[in-house]
Amino acid sequence: MKPPTKTPLSESLTSLVGQSVHAIDTPALVVDLDAMKRNIGRMAEFAKKHNVRWRPHAKTHKSVALARLQMQAGAVGVCVQKTAEAEVMVADGIHNVFISNEVIAASKLARVAALAHRAAAQDGQLAIAVDSSEGVIRLAQAMNEAREHHSARAVIDVFVEIDVGHGRCGATPGPAAVALSQEIRKHPALRFAGLQAYHGKAQHLRGARQRRDTIAIVMDEVRYTRRLIEAEGMPVGLVTGAGTGTMVCEAASGVFGELQAGSFMFMDADYAANERDAAQPQFEHALFVMSQVISSHKEYAVCDAGHKSHAIDSGLPRVHALDPDSELDYFNGGDEHGILRPAGAGRRIPGIGRMLWLVPGHCDPTVNLHDFMIGVAGGLSQGVVEAIIRVDARGALT
């Protein structure tokens, strides 16, 4: 596989480095690097304290540079959701990659098998999730075909995904998962690596107690399934899962050996709306859409960031108030505009040219709208551009 060809960053972009934040053309995706690094540090400390591995989900940032930063802080590798994301990571030197999703098409499984060999050649390891015997058989076939073309024979780590209540992918906990584990063990190019148990919906239950109660049920399903599999003489090497919303539960469980949480690095408005669990590190907002007012009226103003700049699947962005006199609410203005109204009596309508920072509702799909993030050090309002961070796997859908 050839590494993807990268379009050079434009001169107007690279020349931003060293300039004030006010030189940034809006709308733009801006990372508060200081806050992001503090978030990474808190996550590293948290994982160490609980003696669990962390393999943050790169679907959040889609950036090789940020994956590397996390691994320097102790992450064992990255999770990705798509084969194309894994290709971007492996091509750029991230060799421990877990595709935490089902892959079915023969053409994609051929790419997965080629990647497994490429990662192994760099002393890395590719892993993947399955939830059907058809998925296992197709994967084994692709791995066997790839082995004919490689001198060193790679083995791919395979996690059986179980549905622990989200109602999406995943085999039913219990005997169905046992059967899949047995199927995996029939194929020499596959290694049964353990279980994946992720409850997406639990991440956004607002109450800390609600999340704990839900993950307690997840634990029961995992323990039950693990016991059945191990009773058949197959050790369950690792249980992997957890997101930013519930990671305190999985980390303290003694069941999960690996945390996949990724959003902690940026913290979006949706996660910030959760009641914080006392055990949860205090993560800060580190990702912003910088925007400018382009039209101002008697009762509202209009800024230049709409939902081509930020995803709205988890709600509209919040305006990050830099001073209390200028608190604003953001209303839907369509693809290219946002409508701003004062958040309380006596607050002013912002004038034309006013800059503002929006906290996106959901960080992952917001990052996916942008080709790069502009890394700022020294705070939002007075900071300096320190780095242009490529969103290397932007649009890597297949």
Next chain:
Amino acid sequence: MKPPTKTPLSESLTSLVGQSVHAIDTPALVVDLDAMKRNIGRMAEFAKKHNVRWRPHAKTHKSVALARLQMQAGAVGVCVQKTAEAEVMVADGIHNVFISNEVIAASKLARVAALAHRAAAQDGQLAIAVDSSEGVIRLAQAMNEAREHHSARAVIDVFVEIDVGHGRCGATPGPAAVALSQEIRKHPALRFAGLQAYHGKAQHLRGARQRRDTIAIVMDEVRYTRRLIEAEGMPVGLVTGAGTGTMVCEAASGVFGELQAGSFMFMDADYAANERDAAQPQFEHALFVMSQVISSHKEYAVCDAGHKSHAIDSGLPRVHALDPDSELDYFNGGDEHGILRPAGAGRRIPGIGRMLWLVPGHCDPTVNLHDFMIGVAGGLSQGVVEAIIRVDARGALT
């Protein structure tokens, strides 16, 4: 300005041309070229019949090749919403471009002024919208500065945008618009070109009668404002506006000289949900997200297209049924997945590997998620890939 550097299309992509649709890796944005060309033909005929210009909005497709196809069918140029989109169009030979939005930042206005000169050098014409005297003054300043660097002195066409009920950008109809027209005429580098009146919300009023009634009020505002401006001795050269939802009203009005509708080319689920006006051409769905089932369960299946593949601001996608036995409803499965349930009793859950086509809720932001569209001729289920269409201005936000 240098033309943007284009990343070469990957070999796996270019080698698709000539192959069956079934060779496409999912999820992918697929254009039914036959349907799209029929839509363009119907629009051209409609505009001709009503003796109005059409300047379709390129924010829909963001593609130079498709802009060219529209202009070959009679479009006078394109609208765009962002300076960066205009730069992509002008760099690739589309020289009649209207930035139908307000631009405020000095850095961006400098780019606008440079573009005006570049377009003029190719016998083209750049146009822009304004809604504030500050906007006019800033634009004039940028044009004056650019004129110092160019031997030929370009003039930019300036439309006064009036708010005809949408409640977003636009000056108040009446005296405020007159004052802006007068302000524009003070500056030799600006030419007062007319009025922009676009009612975005009216596009999606479901009843044909509701849309007609709403646009009747728009007409009153436009006529009133035009009369006031012309009473001051300033001819209103053109009134421009209209979207796919209301274009029958503007086309027949005798007031609007130019239609900006763009979505007609692809027709999304949201526009298809409108009650069709009898005068409206019968536009067909031409844009699809092709997806595959990757996980199948007792009561539902999971496909590989979530809202990183399609925008959901105007609702979830509809599953395009190729045969009535397999009608499915699509439910939110997050960023990377869709949940599929049979649309009625007795219909089967699709199995692993099954391909399906989704009609996006909203075409514009869906296209903006993809780097390219795969053009298919000969129908969806049995078609052949005919072209890879770049989304040249994807992510062109500034």
